Amino acid sequence: MQRRLLDYLIISLKGLAMGAADAVPGVSGGTIAFISGIYEELINTISGVNFSLITTLKKQGFSAFWKQLNGNFITALLIGIVISFVSFMKLAKYLIEYHPILIWSFFFALIV
Numbered sequence: 232m233q234r235r236l237l238d239y240l241i242i243s244l245k246g247l248a249m250g251a252a253d254a255v256p257g258v259s260g261g262t263i264a265f266i267s268g269i270y271e272e273l274i275n276t277i278s279g280v281n282f283s284l285i286t287t288l289k290k291q292g293f294s295a296f297w298k299q300l301n302g303n304f305i306t307a308l309l310i311g312i313v314i315s316f317v318s319f320m321k322l323a324k325y326l327i328e329y330h331p332i333l334i335w336s337f338f339f340a341l342i343v
Contacts, residue, residue, distance in 0.1 A: 246310060255338065
């Protein structure tokens with residue numbers, strides 16, 4: 232399937248949601264991946280990471296390796312996850328320092 236830049240932007244936004252979910256205790260980024268419709272592709276991409284990738288890289292070159300890895304998808308997703316996770320952790324640090332009751336109430340409500 233040929234994807235456009237907009238498609239990768241949407242994948243990055245889904246990664247943002249996954250990163251935020253991973254930063255909150257009791258919430259899973261995998262759940263967000265399932266809800267957003269990328270879970271199956273994510274599982275297939277992760278399960279495709281094996282030693283045959285190294286063989287593909289050596290014999291067929293970087294382009295074939297990147298395609299077999301589904302590199303564009305995983306890169307777009309990881310960019311969103313990392314940006315969101317780091318941003319949310321900075322926000323959480325601020326809230327824990329200056330508004331601890333509110334942040335612990337929020338986390339408790341999410342877990343419940």
